[in-house]
Amino acid sequence: MVAFLNDPFTWTGSLLRSWLEGLGLAPDLVTFLLQVVGAFVLGTTLLMLTFILIWAERKIVARIQDRLGPNRVGPYGVFQTVADLLKLVTKELITPTGADVIPYNLAPLLAVMAVVGVWAVIPLAPTLIGASINVGVLYIVAVGAIGTLGIMVAGMSSNNKYALLGAFRTVAMMVSYAVPMMIALLIPVLLSGSMDMETIVEAQSPIAFIILAPFAALIFFVSSLAEVGRAPFDLLEAESEIVAGFHIEYSGLKFGMFFVGEFLHAFTISALTATLFLGGWQGPWAELYPLLGLFYFIIKTSIVYFVVIWIRGSFPRIRIDHINNLNWKLITPLALASLIVAAIAEKVATEFGINRLGIHVGANAFLFMITLAAIRLNARGARSRVKANSVNKSVAASSGSSPGS
Amino acid sequence: MLTLTQIVFLVAAAITLLASFMVVTCRSMVHAALWLIMALAGVAVFFVLLNAGFLAVVQVAVYIDAIAIMIIVVVMLTRHSMGIQDRQTNKTWWAAVIAALLMFGGLVLMFTQAPLLGAEAPALTMGSEALLEELGLALVDVDRYIVPFEVASVLLLTALVGSIIVAWPGRKSQDLEDQS
Numbered sequence: 261m262v263a264f265l266n267d268p269f270t271w272t273g274s275l276l277r278s279w280l281e282g283l284g285l286a287p288d289l290v291t292f293l294l295q296v297v298g299a300f301v302l303g304t305t306l307l308m309l310t311f312i313l314i315w316a317e318r319k320i321v322a323r324i325q326d327r328l329g330p331n332r333v334g335p336y337g338v339f340q341t342v343a344d345l346l347k348l349v350t351k352e353l354i355t356p357t358g359a360d361v362i363p364y365n366l367a368p369l370l371a372v373m374a375v376v377g378v379w380a381v382i383p384l385a386p387t388l389i390g391a392s393i394n395v396g397v398l399y400i401v402a403v404g405a406i407g408t409l410g411i412m413v414a415g416m417s418s419n420n421k422y423a424l425l426g427a428f429r430t431v432a433m434m435v436s437y438a439v440p441m442m443i444a445l446l447i448p449v450l451l452s453g454s455m456d457m458e459t460i461v462e463a464q465s466p467i468a469f470i471i472l473a474p475f476a477a478l479i480f481f482v483s484s485l486a487e488v489g490r491a492p493f494d495l496l497e498a499e500s501e502i503v504a505g506f507h508i509e510y511s512g513l514k515f516g517m518f519f520v521g522e523f524l525h526a527f528t529i530s531a532l533t534a535t536l537f538l539g540g541w542q543g544p545w546a547e548l549y550p551l552l553g554l555f556y557f558i559i560k561t562s563i564v565y566f567v568v569i570w571i572r573g574s575f576p577r578i579r580i581d582h583i584n585n586l587n588w589k590l591i592t593p594l595a596l597a598s599l600i601v602a603a604i605a606e607k608v609a610t611e612f613g614i615n616r617l618g619i620h621v622g623a624n625a626f627l628f629m630i631t632l633a634a635i636r637l638n639a640r641g642a643r644s645r646v647k648a649n650s651v652n653k654s655v656a657a658s659s660g661s662s663p664g665s
Numbered sequence: 666m667l668t669l670t671q672i673v674f675l676v677a678a679a680i681t682l683l684a685s686f687m688v689v690t691c692r693s694m695v696h697a698a699l700w701l702i703m704a705l706a707g708v709a710v711f712f713v714l715l716n717a718g719f720l721a722v723v724q725v726a727v728y729i730d731a732i733a734i735m736i737i738v739v740v741m742l743t744r745h746s747m748g749i750q751d752r753q754t755n756k757t758w759w760a761a762v763i764a765a766l767l768m769f770g771g772l773v774l775m776f777t778q779a780p781l782l783g784a785e786a787p788a789l790t791m792g793s794e795a796l797l798e799e800l801g802l803a804l805v806d807v808d809r810y811i812v813p814f815e816v817a818s819v820l821l822l823t824a825l826v827g828s829i830i831v832a833w834p835g836r837k838s839q840d841l842e843d844q845s
Contacts, residue, residue, distance in 0.1 A: 325695035360695075360696075363696075363699060393718055393722075394718070394719075395718060395719050396724050396795075398719070398722045398723065398726060399722050401726050401730075402722050402723075402726035402729075403725070404732060405726070405729075405731075406725075406729070406730070408730070408734060409702070409729070409734060411732070412734060413699070416695055433736065455697070498758035
């Protein structure tokens, strides 16, 4: 019992293994079976988690907007999502005329697969990780962008102009925001010296990377918000412009898949931010009691997820040209600069034995000042342009009106 | 009796071959791009079977995500190419057939003359992680592969410049804008 409380994950794993080997199965087959069971449990838990996530999001957004939110089904409306799901299940699955049937049905699967797949490499607790592969960060990039593929396929195969427009917007946004996201991902890799997610978490033992590289954390958070297509970057499904975007032609549970994928994706980027920059399961006594590590991980992820919802409740949708301007003119150069700064600071700290924390924080503060100055210059230029324009207009208006009067 | 690895290899090989055949015979460009994604995913499975996890992940990240999505975007943005009434061949098809046959024949000739064809592959002396580090160092080593590596980046630069020239608003499009 004490062994179970200390480390339930290893304990359960070894119990299952000894039981299966006792049945006379080959060790290879047992490993394979355990992996299948692990994947099944992880995937199911995550999809079940969506019930709570959707409820929490609706409750919090309601509170931000001074409403009550769901409050009829169950205590505090907890079971509202279950009722919604039952409604979705009973709906007819409509395939639009002229749709590409196979890609059309494949797209929802791709969208959910890409999200759940990311969780394979996130260390949930010191002894609990789906698959410990040494290129975990690269794997996240690879699997994450399959979701983009799902959206493209959905938009393309629906035989609907609005769906296609929604898919085109993916190109403008998700693909271009992947650039700063990948550069920001490089910084934890650089600081920890490994692409393995477990090593990255362990490298944050004294100081979390959000303190060493606050810029990278911010850039990663913002650009992954755009990757997910959450407000304020929810152009993919801007209701006022292109109705529902890429999933307009999906009904019933197929729509539900996109819905689940979207909510789970927001939670996934919170988990990634918590793992890469907030230290994942790190916390007091987490090494001794893995269950405590899981607790810390959930707490940190929930805090980031709350910020995601908070942003959704607070900011209006950004126009598409502003989104691309923001990405290519501010975030991408900033990500590159912050990567260079982090590399130089790390090298200087190891070569000359200067305090690592001090030099990283100093370098980031320096970068912050430069960014602020650049933004100010840019804003001043924009203001003077607007002023010149309005002067021209008023001159034109007065000269145009004078002959008539 | 086939081992599990062999079964996976055979299935992946069959899927990859089928998918690559469909890429060139499919009448819809969008479908061809989707089949191409499947063929590239099959290659990623081969990398996994060869214990090259890094290459498998890179295969997915670069080829499936970046290139395949770009191909779909290009197809969707190009006029008339989403319709399925396009012909699969144009009038230089015979030249393409000759070139493909020459290429295939040359490759077969080369492979049959290679002395190591029947030999067992040598066992790896390093772990996959050490191999990866070795690969990274070799790419930036002056004595080894830095020249091909840099030439490859020149190729990418050429593609970049070329795409800018293609997208450049030339005289023709300006005339059109003036008329409208």
